[in-house]
Amino acid sequence: MSSTQQAVAVGRFAGTRPATRAWFGGVHGADYVWAIAFALPYVAIFLAFVVYPIGFGIWMGSDAALYRELFSDPRYVTTVFNTLIYVGIGVNLKLFLAFLLSGFFIRKGWWIKALLVIFILPWATPALPAYMSIHWFLSGTWGLLNSALYELFNFDGPVYLNERWTGLGANIGAYIWKTLPFWTVILLAGRMSVPQELYEAASVDGASGLRRFAHITLPMMANLYLVCTLLDMVFALGDFNSTFFVSGGGPAMSTEVLATLGIRYAFTLGIPNQGVATVMSALPLLIPLVVLLMRKLRMSEGQL
Amino acid sequence: MSATTAGSSRLHSKLHYRLQRYGMEAACLLLGFLLAVWSLTPIYNMWLIALNSHEAVFSGALYPEAPTLEAFRVVVTQDFWYLERFWHQFGNSFIVGLSVMFLTLFIGTLASFTIGRMRLRQGWLLTNAALMTYVIPASFLAIPMYRIMNTYGLANHLSSVILALTTFATPYAIFIFSQYGKSIPMELDESARIDGANPLQIYVRIYLPLMAPALVAVGTYALLLAWNEYLYNFLLLSTPQSMTVAVALAQFLNSDESPWNFMMATAIIYSIPPIVLYYGFRRYMAAGLTMGGVKG
Numbered sequence: 001m002s003s004t005q006q007a008v009a010v011g012r013f014a015g016t017r018p019a020t021r022a023w024f025g026g027v028h029g030a031d032y033v034w035a036i037a038f039a040l041p042y043v044a045i046f047l048a049f050v051v052y053p054i055g056f057g058i059w060m061g062s063d064a065a066l067y068r069e070l071f072s073d074p075r076y077v078t079t080v081f082n083t084l085i086y087v088g089i090g091v092n093l094k095l096f097l098a099f100l101l102s103g104f105f106i107r108k109g110w111w112i113k114a115l116l117v118i119f120i121l122p123w124a125t126p127a128l129p130a131y132m133s134i135h136w137f138l139s140g141t142w143g144l145l146n147s148a149l150y151e152l153f154n155f156d157g158p159v160y161l162n163e164r165w166t167g168l169g170a171n172i173g174a175y176i177w178k179t180l181p182f183w184t185v186i187l188l189a190g191r192m193s194v195p196q197e198l199y200e201a202a203s204v205d206g207a208s209g210l211r212r213f214a215h216i217t218l219p220m221m222a223n224l225y226l227v228c229t230l231l232d233m234v235f236a237l238g239d240f241n242s243t244f245f246v247s248g249g250g251p252a253m254s255t256e257v258l259a260t261l262g263i264r265y266a267f268t269l270g271i272p273n274q275g276v277a278t279v280m281s282a283l284p285l286l287i288p289l290v291v292l293l294m295r296k297l298r299m300s301e302g303q304l
Numbered sequence: 305m306s307a308t309t310a311g312s313s314r315l316h317s318k319l320h321y322r323l324q325r326y327g328m329e330a331a332c333l334l335l336g337f338l339l340a341v342w343s344l345t346p347i348y349n350m351w352l353i354a355l356n357s358h359e360a361v362f363s364g365a366l367y368p369e370a371p372t373l374e375a376f377r378v379v380v381t382q383d384f385w386y387l388e389r390f391w392h393q394f395g396n397s398f399i400v401g402l403s404v405m406f407l408t409l410f411i412g413t414l415a416s417f418t419i420g421r422m423r424l425r426q427g428w429l430l431t432n433a434a435l436m437t438y439v440i441p442a443s444f445l446a447i448p449m450y451r452i453m454n455t456y457g458l459a460n461h462l463s464s465v466i467l468a469l470t471t472f473a474t475p476y477a478i479f480i481f482s483q484y485g486k487s488i489p490m491e492l493d494e495s496a497r498i499d500g501a502n503p504l505q506i507y508v509r510i511y512l513p514l515m516a517p518a519l520v521a522v523g524t525y526a527l528l529l530a531w532n533e534y535l536y537n538f539l540l541l542s543t544p545q546s547m548t549v550a551v552a553l554a555q556f557l558n559s560d561e562s563p564w565n566f567m568m569a570t571a572i573i574y575s576i577p578p579i580v581l582y583y584g585f586r587r588y589m590a591a592g593l594t595m596g597g598v599k600g
């Protein structure tokens with residue numbers, strides 16, 4: 001941690017050191033024009049498609065009456081609970097699994113490598129076909145899951161998507177299915193970047209596998225794990241596809257999350273301001289996540 | 305006497321060790337098998353439905369009893385009214401994907417060149433703007449974005465989706481390019497300057513060629529992001545002429561009586577390009593991810 005801050009600090013001072021300034025420190029003259037010209041496309045995109053929509057959204061959702069109406073809507077309260085469960089369980093369960101699986105995939109052997117290729121497939125498949133398939137897989141009357149349960153165990157499975165909790169579980173499960181490979185690969189890369197000498201030194205000192213895990217792997221991976229958790233929380237909070245295509249928010253809008261409810265208000269029910277207010281009500285959760293993440297990501301940039 | 309017990313106990317521990325290893329290997333194989341089933345089941349389900357005839361879809365069979373490629377024929381020959389313009393829409397998806405890719409690479413490299421190479425003093429503002437955009441969920445901006453695209457007069461125009469998706473792909477590009485750019489020695493730029501090169505020449509002749517691996521990684525990322533996106537396509541493109549495949553595919557859900565085997569065949573054809581691309585450039589993608597994606 002302190003070394004990271006040091007690296008950031010050094011980086012900042014290095015910019016004002018006269019030796020580098022001679023060429024690059026203070027951009028001036030014709031170079032300044034070039035620098036501005038190079039930055040211009042991104043600045044234009046950012047102003048037109050990030051700043052303007054955000055400002056427009058804040059304006060649309062600025063009426064306090066919208067929020068009074070929202071908070072008195074029982075569907076909204078259900079949605080907030082669903083979102084918290086979706087983000088809380090979906091992200092943490094998945095990252096824990098990804099962490100364990102990264103330990104499995106770091107093993108040597110040809111079939112582990114082959115398995116990784118298969119395991120990546122859900123991530124390579126576009127979300128829309130994948131979630132559509134999962135929706136039909138879970139279909140109560142003729143879905144593959146219930147057919148298989150009946151053939152194998154003579155068991156009549158429930159109609160999963162007709163029930164709030166199984167429906168929500170299906171959405172979370174589908175999201176985990178789709179994104180587990182991605183986080184496993186990230187954590188696998190993290191594990192592989194832990195210097196091998198540390199393990200060798202520990203082995204020489206007689207540390208058991210468990211102690212090597214507790215005193216080397218865990219501390220080396222902690223920061224990466226935290227960044228992944230925060231980042232995926234933001235992704236999960238904004239995930240529209242899984243809920244929309246697996247349970248469709250049903251039955252009776254009992255499995256909606258904030259991302260889908262906002263769109264539902266705006267485009268199905270035709271009250272866009274209410275939709276914006278729904279999304280805006282996620283800000284108390286989103287802003288701390290964003291601030292934490294930006295700090296973490298900037299630090300990692302200074303470190304590299 | 306004592307020698308034989310020592311020998312047998314050594315044999316014993318060796319056997320014990322072996323058994324433990326085989327046990328471990330067996331457990332790993334079992335876990336591997338479960339993982340393969342978990343990963344492949346929804347994919348298998350797609351093929352199962354697509355290979356069935358329209359009636360057999362509802363039979364509940366675990367494998368297609370009379371597999372037929374009829375559904376694929378219907379999609380390829382556009383023989384169903386949801387699919388009348390399938391290849392046109394497929395082309396739209398390609399146009400959107402490639403445009404997002406090129407715009408992202410263009411804007412991203414230019415911005416990261418200013419930040420990392422020219423050391424513009426206000427560069428941190430750009431970095432922060434990019435980071436902020438990266439961590440704002442795109443779906444949260446969808447409603448105002450829909451409104452302003454109408455204001456800009458871009459509704460039902462491919463450029464609306466292209467611009468919106470470029471906005472969401474560029475931050476990651478800037479992030480990765482800035483990380484990767486640090487591995488290119490600054491002395492190269494300095495010596496080019498002494499030889500009288502201006503920043504544009506350095507960008508074209510030195511920066512871009514040396515950034516090639518990062519360009520491949522980010523280009524693939526942007527192309528996949530655009531191809532796989534649904535919400536923005538759906539909101540901004542609603543005419544059959546302007547639709548992309550993702551929107552056309554979701555149209556099947558408008559009715560409860562749709563031919564699901566046609567839908568799944570469409571879904572499979574739609575999934576093939578990104579899967580091929582992903583596996584083709586997996587090496588670069590993995591490198592890109594470890595380079596900076598979320599490295600702590």
